[in-house]
Amino acid sequence: MSWVGRPVPRREDARFLAGRGRFVADLAEPGTVHAMFVRSTQPSARLLKVEVEEARRQAGVVAVYTGTDLAESAAPLPTLHQPHPGFAAATEFRMADAALPCLATEAVHYVGQPLAVVVARTRHLAEDAAELVDVRYEDLPAVTDAAAALADSAPVVHEHLPSNEAGRIAFALGDVAAARAGAHLVVTGTYRMGRHGAVPLECRGVFAAVDHRRDRVEVWTSTQIPHLVREALCAVTGWPRDGVRVAAPDVGGGFGTKANVYPEEIVIPLLARRLERPVSWVEDRAEHFVAAAHGRDQVHHTRLAVDATGHILGWEDDFVVDVGAASLWTAGILANTAVHLHGPYRMPAMRVSGRAAFTNKTVVAQYRGAGRPEACFALERALDAAAAHLGIGAEEIRRRNLLSAAELPYPVDLPYRDGVPIEFDGGDYLGCFEACLDALPRAELAELRAAHPELAIGYGVANYLEATGRxxxxxxxxxxxxxxxxxxxxxxxxxxxxxxxxxxxxxxxxxxxxxxxxxxxxxxxxxxxxxxxxxxxxxxxxxxxxxxxxxxxxxxxxxxxxxxxxxxxxxxxxxxxxxxxxxxxxxxxxxxxxxxxxxxxxxxxxxRPPTVTWTMGTHAAIVGVDRETGLCTVLRYAVAHEGGVEINPLIVHGQIVGGVAQGVGGALLEEFRYSADGQPLTGSLADYLVPETTDLPEVRVVARHARTDRNPLGVRGAGESGTIAAYPAVAAAVQDAIGAHLTSTPITPGQLWRAARAPEPVLAR
CATH class of the missing domain: 3.30.365.10 (Aldehyde oxidase/xanthine dehydrogenase, molybdopterin binding domain)
Structure with missing residues (x-):
C-alpha cells in the first residue's frame, strides 16, 4: 500500500513533547562565549562616535567590536532573488540595492540596526557591558510613510541612492481603457494592509565554532535557508565553500522571517574564527521586534470595471510596498504581489503598477504569502464593493467570474518569475468555491444570531490563487x-x-x-x-x-x-x-x-521543476462584532482548497489551520506601529497581540485534490493556503455585520466602535 496519502502522525512530535528537541539555545558547549549586539536607538542618523572602552574593561568581557574593527562586516549582504530576465523585461522590473553593512559604520537607518557587538563569558555580562557602549548620533530626518518616501522632496534614506525607490514593476494585459469606458460600473478603492510579521515561538539564534581538524567554521542557525546563508557568508567574508558548514537544528517556527539572511549570521561566525572560541547569540523578544524582518505593509489604489451583471471587464491596481530600510526579497515581494493580483478569475484586461519604497523602519522579508495576501485583499475587497453597488451579493459576483473546470488550464499572457508563460493548471475553481459554501453555508447565520443577540453577525467569503513549488x-x-x-x-x-x-x-x-x-x-x-x-x-x-x-x-x-x-x-x-x-x-x-x-x-x-504549480482555494467566515465594544469574534470558519496529491493529509490540515490563525491575527490584531519620527511603538507582546487558542473556532477544511502533471508526485504547495484569503474573508464578514466597507487591516475595536456611534448606527443589523 502507498504511504503517500496516509494521515500518518508526525514522527517529530514525540521527541518535542518529551523535551528532546535541540534548538540553537541548547547548543552552547563548555567554553562558549556569548554575544550581545548594540543596536541603533535612532531611525536615521550619522554615527559620530561608538565608544567601547568602558565596555571592554568590564569583568567577564572577552571582546567588543565595532563595524570598523570587523572589516569583513562592511560588505553588504547579497540579495536573495533576481527574477528571470524574461520576466523583468515583460514587467519593466528593476530594483535598487540598499547595501547595508552587517555592522553600521557611518550611518544608521532604523531602530534596531546592529552597530557593535559585545562578547562575554555569559549573556548577562554581555548585556550589562553593551549598555556601557556610548553611541553619539547626528540625527537626520526620518521617513516612515512609503508614499511620502517616494516623493521628490523626501529625505533620502540611503545616501548612495538617488531616491527612495527600492523597486518597481508594471505590466498590462488587454485594453483596460476600453474596459473602463464600456463598463456599467467602475468602483475605486484604497486598501491598506498593516505591517506585521511572523513572531515565531522561537526567536532567532546563531551558534558558531571552529573545527580545527577540517579548518572550517561550523554554523548552526535558526533558519529556513541554510544553503543560502552559507552562500551569503562566503560572499561577504571571501571564505571558500568548503571552509564553511551551515546547519539548521530544530527550528521553532519561521514563516518567512527566518527565510532571510541576517547580519548576525555573518558576524557570529566571524567572531568564532577571530576568537578561536565557540560563540552563541540568542535573540530576545525585544530584539526580535526591531531586528527580525517584518512583512506586509502595502497600500493599493484600485479600480474595478464590471458590466451590469457583475462580470469583470477590467482591473487596475497601483500599489506601494514599504520594505523598510532594506530587503533582500524586494524582487520576490513585488513580483508576488503583481502576479497574484490576477486571482482565480477571468480577467479580460488588467493593468498593474507597483513600487517598493525604502523607509526608516525595520527591514522586510517574505512573511507567509509575501505579497499574495495583500493582492488578494485588494481584489476581493474590490469585488465586494462592486457586488454591494450592483446588489447581486458577494457570493454571486464571484460565482459569475470564477474559472470553471472547462476553462482550465487557463493561460495568461505573462511570464512567471522563472520566465515560463503562466498557465493556471487547476482542476475546477468554481467547484472549489461551491464546496466551501457547502461547508459553511450562509444559512448558519440565523442560528448564530439567535444564540448571540449581543453581537452583530456577518458572513464573508474570499478566493485566492497561489503559485507554489517555485x-x-x-x-x-x-x-x-x-x-x-x-x-x-x-x-x-x-x-x-x-x-x-x-x-x-x-x-x-x-x-x-x-x-x-x-x-x-x-x-x-x-x-x-x-x-x-x-x-x-x-x-x-x-x-x-x-x-x-x-x-x-x-x-x-x-x-x-x-x-x-x-x-x-x-x-x-x-x-x-x-x-x-x-x-x-x-x-x-x-x-x-x-x-x-x-x-x-x-x-x-x-x-528542477518545469515551472510552478497553482493552488486555489476559498475561505468563508462568520464573525460577530460586539455592539458595545467593537470586539470581533470569529464564530465559524471554513476553507476549501484545491491542492494536488497530499503526501500527508494530517499535516496539510495542520498547515491550513495554522495559516488561518495567522491570517485572522493579521486581520484583527497584529501590527508593528511607528511614531512619525520613526520610533517603534510596539515593544512587546503586550503591544503586539496574537491570536490565542480561544480566538479561533474549529476550522472546517475541505480538500479537493487536483493532481498536477508538472512533477512526478503530482503535489502542489499548501503552506500558505490558510493565510492568503483570511484577511478579506474576515473583513467581508465584519462588513456584512456592521454595514460599512472596510479597507484596512488590522480591523481594530476602536475603528468599529467609532463606526457604531456614527450618526447612522451601523451595528443595528
Whole structure:
C-alpha cells in the first residue's frame, strides 16, 4: 500500500513533547562565549562616535567590536532573488540595492540596526557591558510613510541612492481603457494592509565554532535557508565553500522571517574564527521586534470595471510596498504581489503598477504569502464593493467570474518569475468555491444570531490563487546503511512542517519499505552539496520530488547489483523496489560481502521543476462584532482548497489551520506601529497581540485534490493556503455585520466602535 496519502502522525512530535528537541539555545558547549549586539536607538542618523572602552574593561568581557574593527562586516549582504530576465523585461522590473553593512559604520537607518557587538563569558555580562557602549548620533530626518518616501522632496534614506525607490514593476494585459469606458460600473478603492510579521515561538539564534581538524567554521542557525546563508557568508567574508558548514537544528517556527539572511549570521561566525572560541547569540523578544524582518505593509489604489451583471471587464491596481530600510526579497515581494493580483478569475484586461519604497523602519522579508495576501485583499475587497453597488451579493459576483473546470488550464499572457508563460493548471475553481459554501453555508447565520443577540453577525467569503513549488531546484539524497536501513537528506530545512514524516513517506513508497526504516535529516550543507530552502510552499514539490528521484535511482542501482534488468520506466521502478531484499543487499555490500568491491549505495539527485504549480482555494467566515465594544469574534470558519496529491493529509490540515490563525491575527490584531519620527511603538507582546487558542473556532477544511502533471508526485504547495484569503474573508464578514466597507487591516475595536456611534448606527443589523 502507498504511504503517500496516509494521515500518518508526525514522527517529530514525540521527541518535542518529551523535551528532546535541540534548538540553537541548547547548543552552547563548555567554553562558549556569548554575544550581545548594540543596536541603533535612532531611525536615521550619522554615527559620530561608538565608544567601547568602558565596555571592554568590564569583568567577564572577552571582546567588543565595532563595524570598523570587523572589516569583513562592511560588505553588504547579497540579495536573495533576481527574477528571470524574461520576466523583468515583460514587467519593466528593476530594483535598487540598499547595501547595508552587517555592522553600521557611518550611518544608521532604523531602530534596531546592529552597530557593535559585545562578547562575554555569559549573556548577562554581555548585556550589562553593551549598555556601557556610548553611541553619539547626528540625527537626520526620518521617513516612515512609503508614499511620502517616494516623493521628490523626501529625505533620502540611503545616501548612495538617488531616491527612495527600492523597486518597481508594471505590466498590462488587454485594453483596460476600453474596459473602463464600456463598463456599467467602475468602483475605486484604497486598501491598506498593516505591517506585521511572523513572531515565531522561537526567536532567532546563531551558534558558531571552529573545527580545527577540517579548518572550517561550523554554523548552526535558526533558519529556513541554510544553503543560502552559507552562500551569503562566503560572499561577504571571501571564505571558500568548503571552509564553511551551515546547519539548521530544530527550528521553532519561521514563516518567512527566518527565510532571510541576517547580519548576525555573518558576524557570529566571524567572531568564532577571530576568537578561536565557540560563540552563541540568542535573540530576545525585544530584539526580535526591531531586528527580525517584518512583512506586509502595502497600500493599493484600485479600480474595478464590471458590466451590469457583475462580470469583470477590467482591473487596475497601483500599489506601494514599504520594505523598510532594506530587503533582500524586494524582487520576490513585488513580483508576488503583481502576479497574484490576477486571482482565480477571468480577467479580460488588467493593468498593474507597483513600487517598493525604502523607509526608516525595520527591514522586510517574505512573511507567509509575501505579497499574495495583500493582492488578494485588494481584489476581493474590490469585488465586494462592486457586488454591494450592483446588489447581486458577494457570493454571486464571484460565482459569475470564477474559472470553471472547462476553462482550465487557463493561460495568461505573462511570464512567471522563472520566465515560463503562466498557465493556471487547476482542476475546477468554481467547484472549489461551491464546496466551501457547502461547508459553511450562509444559512448558519440565523442560528448564530439567535444564540448571540449581543453581537452583530456577518458572513464573508474570499478566493485566492497561489503559485507554489517555485524552483529553480532542490536536492535530495538517499543512502543505504550497513544495517539495511536508509538515511534521507534534503536541502530544505524544517521549521515545523513535518519533513521527517512526509519525506519518509515519499521515500518509503519509492523504496518499497516501511517508513520506520527511514531516518530523515535536512537543512545541513554537509548532507547535500546544494539547496535552496523552505519557503513559498515549495518543500513538498521540490524536496519531495528530489527525494523521490534519488530513491528511484537507488532502486535502479540496487536492481543492477542484484543482477536484474533495469530498463524500466519510473512507475515500474517504484513497484520493482519490492523485489529488493535491502537487508541482504546491505550485507552483500559490506567490505567482506559478495559485492564488497561495489560502491556503497548513496545517491544524490537534483530536481528542477518545469515551472510552478497553482493552488486555489476559498475561505468563508462568520464573525460577530460586539455592539458595545467593537470586539470581533470569529464564530465559524471554513476553507476549501484545491491542492494536488497530499503526501500527508494530517499535516496539510495542520498547515491550513495554522495559516488561518495567522491570517485572522493579521486581520484583527497584529501590527508593528511607528511614531512619525520613526520610533517603534510596539515593544512587546503586550503591544503586539496574537491570536490565542480561544480566538479561533474549529476550522472546517475541505480538500479537493487536483493532481498536477508538472512533477512526478503530482503535489502542489499548501503552506500558505490558510493565510492568503483570511484577511478579506474576515473583513467581508465584519462588513456584512456592521454595514460599512472596510479597507484596512488590522480591523481594530476602536475603528468599529467609532463606526457604531456614527450618526447612522451601523451595528443595528
Amino acid at each position: 524552483g529553480p531546484y532542490e536536492t535530495g539524497r538517499v543512502r543505504l546503511t550497513s544495517a539495511g536501513r536508509f538515511e534521507v537528506f534534503a536541502g530544505s530545512a524544517s521549521a515545523g512542517q513535518g519533513h521527517q514524516t512526509t519525506l519518509a513517506q515519499v521515500a518509503a513508497d519509492a523504496l518499497g519499505v516501511d517508513p520506520s526504516r527511514i531516518t530523515v535529516v535536512n537543512g545541513d550543507t554537509d548532507a547535500v552539496p546544494d539547496g535552496i530552502g523552505t519557503f513559498a510552499s515549495r518543500s513538498a514539490v521540490l524536496a519531495g520530488n528530489a527525494v523521490h528521484q534519488a530513491c528511484l535511482e537507488l532502486v535502479a542501482r540496487a536492481l543492477e547489483l542484484s543482477g536484474s534488468a533495469v530498463s524500466l520506466d519510473r512507475a515500474e521502478l517504484v513497484g520493482s523496489a519490492a523485489w529488493v531484499d535491502w537487508a541482504e543487499l546491505a550485507r552483500a555490500l559490506a567490505p567482506r560481502g559478495r559485492l564488497g568491491d561495489a560502491q556503497p549505495l548513496d545517491v544524490t539527485a537534483r530536481y
